[in-house]
Amino acid sequence: HRSQSDLAPVKLAVSLLDKVGLRDSAGEVIALCTQVKTYVEPLQATLEYHHDGYAAAMASGDSGQALINTLLNCIGSFFAGSNLQRMRDRFADAIKLSAERKQLNYMLQAQQVQHSVSKLIGAGEELNYSSEGRNILASNSSVVRSFHYQTAYVSFMFRSYDDMVENIEKYFALQENTWGILFLAHAVHAFHTGLISFWVARKSKEQRWYQRGNQSKLALRRWAESSQWTFENKWYLLEAEESFCNDDFDAAKSYYEKAILSAKDHKFVHEEALAYELAAHFYLELGEVDKALEYFMLAHERYHEWGANGKCNSLFKFVEDFMKERAGQSSTIAPENVDSGPASKLPLH
Numbered sequence: 001h002r003s004q005s006d007l008a009p010v011k012l013a014v015s016l017l018d019k020v021g022l023r024d025s026a027g028e029v030i031a032l033c034t035q036v037k038t039y040v041e042p043l044q045a046t047l048e049y050h051h052d053g054y055a056a057a058m059a060s061g062d063s064g065q066a067l068i069n070t071l072l073n074c075i076g077s078f079f080a081g082s083n084l085q086r087m088r089d090r091f092a093d094a095i096k097l098s099a100e101r102k103q104l105n106y107m108l109q110a111q112q113v114q115h116s117v118s119k120l121i122g123a124g125e126e127l128n129y130s131s132e133g134r135n136i137l138a139s140n141s142s143v144v145r146s147f148h149y150q151t152a153y154v155s156f157m158f159r160s161y162d163d164m165v166e167n168i169e170k171y172f173a174l175q176e177n178t179w180g181i182l183f184l185a186h187a188v189h190a191f192h193t194g195l196i197s198f199w200v201a202r203k204s205k206e207q208r209w210y211q212r213g214n215q216s217k218l219a220l221r222r223w224a225e226s227s228q229w230t231f232e233n234k235w236y237l238l239e240a241e242e243s244f245c246n247d248d249f250d251a252a253k254s255y256y257e258k259a260i261l262s263a264k265d266h267k268f269v270h271e272e273a274l275a276y277e278l279a280a281h282f283y284l285e286l287g288e289v290d291k292a293l294e295y296f297m298l299a300h301e302r303y304h305e306w307g308a309n310g311k312c313n314s315l316f317k318f319v320e321d322f323m324k325e326r327a328g329q330s331s332t333i334a335p336e337n338v339d340s341g342p343a344s345k346l347p348l349h
Contacts, residue, residue: 027057027065031072038076038184042229044267047076067101070094071110072183078113079188081270084307087117108133108143112150119154122310145174149189156196158314161203168196172212187223190216191234195278198241210245217242233262237275244282252282273302277315289326293319 030053037046053069074094078087091114098107108129115127129137136143148171155164171193180186194216201209217238224231240255256279263272280295296319303311 026060027053027062027069030056031065031069032182034069035072035183038227038230039187039223040226042227042266043076043080043184047073047080050076063101064103067094067097067103067106070097071106074110075113076184078117079184081268081306084117084121086307088114088121091117104132104136105140105143108136109146112147116150116154120157120306120308120311122308122313141174142177142180145171145176148174149192152196153192156192156199157311159318161199164196165200168193168200187220187231187234190219191238194220194238195241198238198245201245210242213238213242213245229266233259233266233268233271233275236262237271237278240275240282241278244285249286256282269302270306270308273299273306273308276302284322 030049034046034049034053037049050069050073054066054073057063057065057069071094074087074090077090091110095107095110095114098104098110111127118125137147148167152164152167152171155161155167176186194213197209197213197216200206201213217235220231220235220238224235236255236259240252240259243249243252243255256275259275260272260279263269263275276295276299280292280299283289283292283295296315300312300315303315
């Protein structure tokens with residue numbers, strides 16, 4: 001749990017860089033301090049500090065820390081919901097820089113996130129690792145953990161339940177590095193693994209999954225006290241999913257609406273889309289089909305705005321298949337690629 005008072009050491013560290021002549025360490029200090037700031041200040045604004053970290057590292061000749069600032073900025077921007085087409089290009093540049101610096105661990109983790117971006121866009125080719133990359137995946141637990149998280153995340157986003165469960169089990173089996181809790185990824189992982197856990201809890205009825213989801217919810221609630229801007233919508237969505245698990249449908253409805261509104265107010269279009277989609281599945285489960293279809297349409301619009309055309313096509317197919325089954329006959333609507341237009345293509349009638 002971090003608060004404004006927790007930023008005092010961060011501000012002190014930055015202010016001392018010039019005073020004690022430690023500019024050689026500026027890139028590293030700014031990188032770590034920026035990650036801590038993400039737990040207190042609005043995420044989109046905080047990431048700008050990584051540009052300062054990059055500049056300071058390059059000025060001192062520390063290309064390694066320049067690379068770290070670049071990667072943290074890219075990954076943070078993905079978490080913040082930046083346009084996916086631009087993110088794909090930014091990750092391509094970061095991967096090229098990692099290869100030039102022979103930083104294979106960083107390169108592999110950047111490739112994993114870029115692969116998730118490509119899948120969401122709808123252009124996701126399978127990753128092909130070099131022999132060195134395969135060796136790292138076989139031996140470096142941090143890289144392996146990142147791989148299983150990204151794979152589980154993509155499976156969750158495309159509603160591929162079995163693959164999601166297989167990879168999230170492997171993710172939980174690997175211990176996080178102690179210093180990892182300083183980084184924004186720690187919170188984002190908690191958010192997505194919490195959502196995954198509540199889904200698995202509903203299907204499997206296993207208490208351990210409910211407990212994992214609850215732990216994530218409590219963590220996000222604490223972080224929301226430090227940064228309402230960045231974490232409130234995530235906490236609300238976990239509350240909604242937990243209420244769904246508990247058959248507390250009135251509470252779930254309230255929290256889904258709060259999650260949607262908070263994501264919209266704080267400019268997380270990708271999480272607004274996700275909140276609409278999960279709420280739609282909730283309403284479908286309740287038999288409130290018209291409400292579900294309305295929310296699927298709104299989710300489709302927000303995913304399209306994010307640039308997630310692959311996800312839009314997947315959502316289109318889900319709704320089309322549902323409508324075919326509901327009508328008991330073949331749909332007359334032909335599938336269309338979402339590049340030609342947003343949610344008006346959804347077969348809602």
